Amino acid sequence: MPHPAPHVLVVGEALVDQVARADGTSDEHPGGSPANVALTLGRLGREARLATHVGRDERGERVRAWLADSAVTLTPGSDGATATSVARAVLDGSGAATYDFAITWDLAPGTAASDGTLAVHTGSIAAVLEPGASKVHDLILAARERATVTYDPNARPSLMGTPEAALSRIEPLVASADVVKVSDEDVEWLYPGLDPVEVARRWAGRSGAGPSGAGPSQDDRGPAVVVVTFGGEGAVAVCAAGEVRVAAPRVEVVDTVGAGDTFMGALIDGLWERDLLGADRREALRAIDLPTLTAVLERCVAAAAVTVSRAGANPPRRDELAAR
Template sequence: MSSHVLAVGEALIDEVHRPDGSVAEHPGGSIANVALTLGRLGREVSLATWLGRDERGDTVRSWLAESGVALAEGSDGAERTSVAVATLDDGGSASYEFDLTWQVPAQAAAGPDTLAVHTGSIAAVLEPGGDQVRELVTSARATSTITYDPNARPVIMGSADAARGPIEALVSLADVVKVSDEDLGWLYPGQDPIEAARGWRATGGGDSALPAAAGPALVVVTQGGAGAVAIFAGGEVDVKAPRAEVVDTVGAGDSFMGALIDGLWEHDLLGVARRGALRDITAETVTAVLERCVAVAAVTVSRAGANPPRKEELA
């Protein structure tokens, strides 16, 4: 495989319950949505996930293949394909319940052509896969940029006190972190989300004993329809989101994350050899990348389910 991104985490079926009582099934999963976004933006991407050899698994595999996402070897070893039940409110926001299992395929690893490894959400905390993710990411720092989105799911992660340590450990290992203001509000109640993100960039996530490189080079805080704030060594950038007619928010943050990785790739800021250049990223580059990210997310929220745009739609 030539230069590519390895995404490590859950792919599943979203069973979506809408306010009008209708129910529909869509393939999804936070990390799968990021991989799908990268594939639709024309990037080579491999997904290490945990699917069953069943009808729902076939649906997910076809969905990924249609957008050019390759499955890592061993990703079909689950007894059954996992399901997330998403209940939408009148504003299109989703709350979740889960029936899932997760582990990292034994064959999954970053190689010399792996520019970046992305992980987060359920995959980074649900055992036995959570420990396996941290081992893979620790090893991958030798070859690849590490990107991370906590994408908190309290139903699975438990209390904020329980989740904070594992999340901060991965922040310590990451070069790029994308996090929502809602997630930071949950993790650090009473603290301003932007101030919490500044702490992540400066310290690598707190008191973690895992090796850090003086904190992530870039921390991006998404603020829903208000846009996003990026924090980096050169300062901070605030980018507003374009107006969008919201159908639902399923997959919006994941499509933003995929576009963030794509933008850093576009500016030749991925890969271990470019780690120093990433730490020296300029405000001009950050602004250009984030403007593309909010545009991608705006298209996603205007459509049902996790359905990010293709590259040609953004021309």
């Protein structure tokens, strides 16, 4: 029998974004943080499979068509929701978004990493909202035997309760992940007053405290790479070899919807390109050097810059990124 094609399994919400802009205009289009990551991977030429929870309604059909156009495959059972979820994004004058939601989340039985799964990515609502969140956690723990695990907390305070409640879900996933990407805004909400890079060091086991600052963290535990994004100011990554900082390209920002997800998808793609995905490459990933990590991050900020330069979560295709 032929070997299954190498792929990334993305686990999490796909929904419809209703976007209200500061000038009074509005529109509706497919989105969702994990779905945007899968979309980015598909546009960059990678095989991406999305385990999600949409309905067999008109909005669900729009989501499926949007994903299919970028070669993203839905896993079996992903259309089992009663109705497709909706997120309402309100943009301020700078293009930054705040959200409220009408959402349900669950994971179809039997969803798991399989032969050919190089990485499993999850994040945002899928990792905290029941009944699906506990199933996602179980899937991630099982997936580590065969795949790299990547995670983006992508906090949604209106859905996640208090920071303390969110951290009870987020910190175990950070500890189980090989690669974590987090925004400075998320760190500020989760750990008010703490330096985001210091939190990254703790998560990566590069300081004397564990994720909550309560006790030692071992260097052989936790993620190999933790990246903090700072919007237009670029990103900082922490790994065993040290730390790197990259600047973001200067572009005219239309809105920031999907920028972090584009960065995350490009990060997974960059590690794939350098043969650093898969459980058998875990030690190689942990040993990533700073020039390699810098090159990966420079491509991530370039990809995110394309997304913020146009409306909505509209990440670049590989040929667009190659031309920059």
